[in-house]
Amino acid sequence: MMSRLVLVFLFVVQTNSLSVLTDDKSRATKTDGETVLVRQLLNQETLIRMALDRKVNDLVKGMADLKKNMETSNQQLQDAKREIETNKQQLQDAKRKIETNNQQLQDAKREIETNKQQLQDAKREIETNNQQLQDAKTEIAALKNENSALKAKWQVLSNLTTLLSDNLTTTINTVKESQHSQRELSSDVSSLQAFQKNMSVGAVKDTPVAFTAGITSSSSSWDGDILVFPHVITNKGQGYSSSSGKFTAPRDGTYVFTVTVVSYSTNHLRLDIVHDGVRKVRTYSHSSTHYQTGTNLVVLELDRGDAVWVKRYVGRGYYTYSVPLTTFSGFIL
Structure with missing residues (x-):
């Protein structure tokens, strides 16, 4: 707009300058030759004015085209700005989505670590249970061995009891045949055992x-x-x-x-x-x-x-x- 005003101002200044020149000439010359010269100058002035009018019109048209191009450029610039803003928004959305994915990835990693820890705890518990199972098996085997040993002892005692029973029966029969002698022998043995016991107890009773x-x-x-x-x-x-x-x-x-x-x-x-x-x-x-x-x-x-x-x-x-x-x-x- 400022360029258009400057061109119009220049046109007016040039036109006024020519008008002053021709007006001065017409006042200074009163003869016919001068009149012809003045007309020629007027014709030239008219031609100049027409040429200037065409130039001004061309300039005005160029300014209008320039304005239209500027408006188009401004519109394209606004479109480009809006597209840039849209791209910025999409970039921000993409960044937020990436951050969300990163957070989900971190959560997944933490969950995996938790699962690993739980798996390790389960393995340790299984190992402890296996150890306790092995200990129980060992204890059962030991108890079985002890039971076998007790059975063997019981069998020996059973055999010994049978043998003692037989010996006792024989002894009873013998005793019945000589009760008097047996009573005297039993009395002597009892006295000897009591004496030995008293001697033994007296010897070791106070030994710590x-x-x-x-x-x-x-x-x-x-x-x-x-x-x-x-x-x-x-x-x-x-x-x-x-x-x-x-x-x-x-x-x-x-x-x-x-x-x-x-x-x-x-x-x-x-x-x-x-x-x-x-x-x-x-x-x-x-x-x-x-x-x-x-x-x-x-x-x-x-x-x-x-x-x-x-x-x-x-x-x-x-x-x-x-x-x-x-x-x-x-x-x-």
Whole structure:
């Protein structure tokens, strides 16, 4: 619009300049020759004005076309801006969708990790159950062995009872034949037994019996049968043997025995206190954590010569210090 105004202003200025020139000429010349010259100048001025009019019209038309082109360009620019805005919106939507997908991916990863952890926990539980099953099978096998041993002992006792019954019948028959002699012999034997008993009780009644033994060196791989406690702390009555690991009762009586064992690291270990081959009580050190302590105590009625020791049931290894952690003790009441 400003360019159009400038062109119109230039046209008016040029036209006024020519008009002033021709007007000055017509006042200055009064002769015929001058009149002809003035007409020629007027004709030239007219031609110039017509040429200028055409140029102005062309300029106006060019300005109109330029305006139309500018409006078209503006419209295209607006369309381009709207398209850019649309593309920006689509880009933002795409970014949000990517972020949503990333979040879903993170959630899926966390869920996978959770599932993995649950699977690991299930595997550990299955392993624990398998271990308990194996322990149960081992214990059942041991019980079966003990049952077989008891059956064998019962059979021996049954045979012995039969033999004793036969001997008793023979003896009764013999006694019936010589009752008088038997009564006298029985009286003498009773007197002798009472005398021997009084002498024996008097000799050993006040003799103390007590022991404590321990282990001062750890082992991660021990899986033997009898656990020997070589470090003797107390051994009144000399009933405990540090070489065999067994205690032999020096006299009849009621005894108390206790055992304490610390498992090596995460090893599983069970030990039994055994009386003449029969398992009485058991310690339990599980592998769920490090260095588990298993302990137990038993009160036993022992005859002179009965043996008591500590026997491995299942597992391996034990832990201790130079001052023993793993110990075996006993005493008479």
